[in-house]
Amino acid sequence: MHRGQRRRRVTIKDVAAAAGVSYQTVSKVLNGQGSVAPETAQRIWEAARRLGYRPNVTARSLRKRATHLIGYSWYPISPDQTNPILDKFLSSAVRAAEEAGYHILLFPTEPDQDPADSYGRLVETNRVDGFILSTTNYDDPRIRYLLDAEVPFVAFGRSGPDLRFPYVDVDGRAGLRAAVHHLVEQGHRRIAFLGWPPSSRQGSARRNGYLEAMAQAGLPVDPEWIRVGEHRVTDGRRLTQELLALPQGRRPTAVAAVSDLLAIGAMQAARDAGLRLGAEFGVTGFDDTPGIQHLMPPLTSVRQPVWEAGQRIVEMLIALLRGETPEEREVLLEPRLIVRASSVKPGES
Amino acid sequence: MHRGQRRRRVTIKDVAAAAGVSYQTVSKVLNGQGSVAPETAQRIWEAARRLGYRPNVTARSLRKRATHLIGYSWYPISPDQTNPILDKFLSSAVRAAEEAGYHILLFPTEPDQDPADSYGRLVETNRVDGFILSTTNYDDPRIRYLLDAEVPFVAFGRSGPDLRFPYVDVDGRAGLRAAVHHLVEQGHRRIAFLGWPPSSRQGSARRNGYLEAMAQAGLPVDPEWIRVGEHRVTDGRRLTQELLALPQGRRPTAVAAVSDLLAIGAMQAARDAGLRLGAEFGVTGFDDTPGIQHLMPPLTSVRQPVWEAGQRIVEMLIALLRGETPEEREVLLEPRLIVRASSVKPGES
């Protein structure tokens, strides 16, 4: 309350003096430990309130050997793009963390950096208690390091089957299944897939979803329909041009892409070929990047439950830090297909 | 180097024992203070390296009364949008901070929250040494509080003229001047302005830029051409429809918008009215939001030097924290117009 005194901050000892007890007793009361007479406790609380006492988190950290800080690093991506989910993910995680008395510390990583350097440093100097990892992939060196060093962490995304660790991930397979399902319902029979190279863990999950949905619908898959490129518009465009160059009977009438950027490229290629999007050529993307609803036509896409992911990850990590074992160590969240005009034939509702 | 011992971390005392000196001497050597014989220093450095000593930042913080942590809060925005610059800004700030041995702590704020609560708490509990503020506006309560409490901070954005504080801002006035300039060069004479309500500090700077450029070009400004709305596509669309409903001679042939979302709305309205974008109706936006280069046609926009802003802000804040006075306390950065097809008449180069 009092904003008067600038310099010297009020400590537990000031409170003790004001309440006429030893400072250790104040600590007990404020932390609700030990047995203290109700009237004494009352006096102490009141003194603390009156003096505007705030515990010094640094001293507490030193004593308890826990900083209540969680490290989060992400790979900043190329300058012409935005991370579509960073904002929401961070908001979610930060909020969940705060509710448990934790805060989130950002730190920079270059993808090709030795994790022992950046992650190790941070934990060895007692900067953070644990980590949130994102953008995981097969054989992620960070995962190996953290497991090896026994540092608590939770990942946003899975890795290879040989590594067991707590994670939350979005079921990309189900997402692509839903997209293909929807295209089939729209009457498409020849549906192509724009994917990422096989080295991408997410890419192969989504690819499996595509294959499953096609099989489920009893539709054959021409090997030519499965094409891979980088996460770039130009690649989506090029790959789709190749698809449209296939002979009449093998030429797909729709594509399901693993990312919105690829899907945007597909839309461009289809338009260039004189096809009416939606009516003659269906396109779906992935991520529901903000802005794609303003494309012409608006792009159908798979939206990840980013908010929930942030919440769950933080909850799991904090449970870990408290020494509890979370009920689930491996969580898979369902994404949701957002249908827009790029994949809908005008005739049908 | 040794990843062997898990539990007990190596402290300064271990190093001292290994080097055969008192632990305070180790501290002196590692911090380069006091005078120590070269051979002894050598011995100490070597022991530290061999044992893999890492200073405990918590203990150091406690003693030095400085956490080397910087707080950053931002207002998470509505779910259907992405903050176009958060990713890059954070990368930049985090990197600059790390170079100086600082880290960045995220914390959540609701816009209508009492700053004394969130900001005050963080600094009173010694969580952070200072703050970075973003999305400032006139009469920002956070600024008042931080000035009042004498907490070091640097803002990304200005406020009213009555508050003096260190900031870095992008010159929105110059940005709009450039946009209007460009439209004039494209042959437009009747140019409208899509703005934000007058309560927005950024909005009025950009509005001034529009007015200045029009005056400079010797063009009259019809009051009907200045329209305000919220940061939404639908508003941009509605406002532009109103503009296009003006009688022949007063109807603008181009609009300069204060944000990409408004500009996208303007593009939609123009297209709905049967106008060919670029050729018959010019549109410019602001922010260079990722993705707008994929619109049809790609949208001309004003790009902010976000990376540089992050760097400068952190540098200033750290200077402040070190007790130095930064050379400049008020920095204005030039934005850059990125010209795309939405504002260019096909005939001209």
Added chain:
DNA sequence: AGAGGCGGGGCGAACGTTCGCCCGAACGTT
């Protein structure tokens, strides 16, 4: 009446640093 139990609270120590003071030896000066 003495033993045992329990509620209430004090006290020393520790967490891992940094800071400032002091002391002894070596050296050079008057």
Added chain:
DNA sequence: AACGTTCGGGCGAACGTTCGCCCCGCCTCT
């Protein structure tokens, strides 16, 4: 020979908590 300076390094204390132990007095039970 006595004195002042400088260098090298030790030592106590402090930063603000929390933890565990101990002690005291009162109540209760045998």
